[in-house]
Amino acid sequence: MSTTPATIGAQIAEFNVGFTETIGPELSAVFAGEQADLRAAGGPENAVSVGDVLPSAELVATSGSPIGLDGLLAGRPAVLVFYRGAWCPYCNITLRHYDKTLAPGLAERGVSLIAISPQTPDGSAAAVTNGELGFTVVSDPANAFAGALGIVTAPSAEAQDAHTALGFAVKDSNADDTPAIPYPTVIVVGADRVVRFVDIHIDYTTRTETADILAAVDAR
Template identity: 40%
Template sequence: MTSSVSTGPLRAQFRALEEERERTWPPEALAVNVNQRALLVREHGKSGHVVQEGDVLPSVTLPTVEGGTVSLDDLAENGPAVLVFFRFAGCPACNIALPHYRDTLWPELKSAGIPLLAISPQPASALSEIATRHELPFPVASDTGLELARELGITYRFDEPSRQAAVSKGGKSAALNGLDDVWELPKPAVVVVGPGRVVQFADVSPDWMDRTESDRVLAALGLNRGEASHAA
């Protein structure tokens, strides 16, 4: 069943989620989440190159949740394509962001003939759940093993309190990224790639509760909300 239409700013929706957590989560659990995100913001970009405009992405082919494959070369062969990197199917913030992009970004991209691909390192069998739940009209692909995300410099490792919290709940890293005992995920990111896999726009969110708004992506593509139907 399709989730409700999501049109308000992402930041407002995430703030509502945070306020709910502040009311309902035990203080120690909330601190683990908040401290991990704050650490990622402080350390972002300090450990190596992070994808930016002008970079050339590697030539990769990824499996989709529908059983097919998609290559970056084919995706951007005739013009720009939008890549949305997200964490995993059960991530609450991802379950806000993807329906939001479905409702506020995808219609304009579709009208302009610009493909959108959502990417997570989670194995495809697990990712199919989020695509089905939100009836996502764009493909969802698996970057299992984080090959592409690592090339882009957008991954992060769980800090020890976060790892312990995940393990205490019976979590397995392989269920998130296909890797045994490697607690690593991509930071959410939106990347626009053009022919030759050249990056035309990149925005990486070290705090997964503060993601790229659709208007920024449309502006980077030269599209204005409500006018995309005339651009093709």
């Protein structure tokens, strides 16, 4: 008998318990400190907001072929999900959750679901394969689109050192060989490309819940 998946917040809370035990107190303290610093710094200035019109953007499909934002939107309303990369467990939890709980509701409403990250097309393909995702996932080389929306950040130097200790580097996953990543962000945009809803998460361990996104879509 199938059951409705728990909220993203509940899944992340459960994940964090095991993750902390796995990586140990020293690395856990590094990531906790980074999250505290991000919350203290507050949101990015001049970030995309409700009423803005999305700029044009050149993105890349998992096949490696370029695709413009206009082609992706195809004159339809859409939900854009900016995520850090397939290396981020919080992103993977979120994307899998959206595939099960959000994508079907959006399809019923004629709304596209598009996930965007700065990683290589191979990284985007890995996110699709590992998460068994049925919606569109594309790359944003050099964070050009995310940068135009004012939602780009980067892991702290201490966090990057912690990533290295765990056996990977964010820059190795990105198409431009830098550690720049977007703040986890959900944008609801109308068929006219006007932004109807924005939710930027400064603390990357929190994400926008499906119910909030569907409510924003229905209110457009």
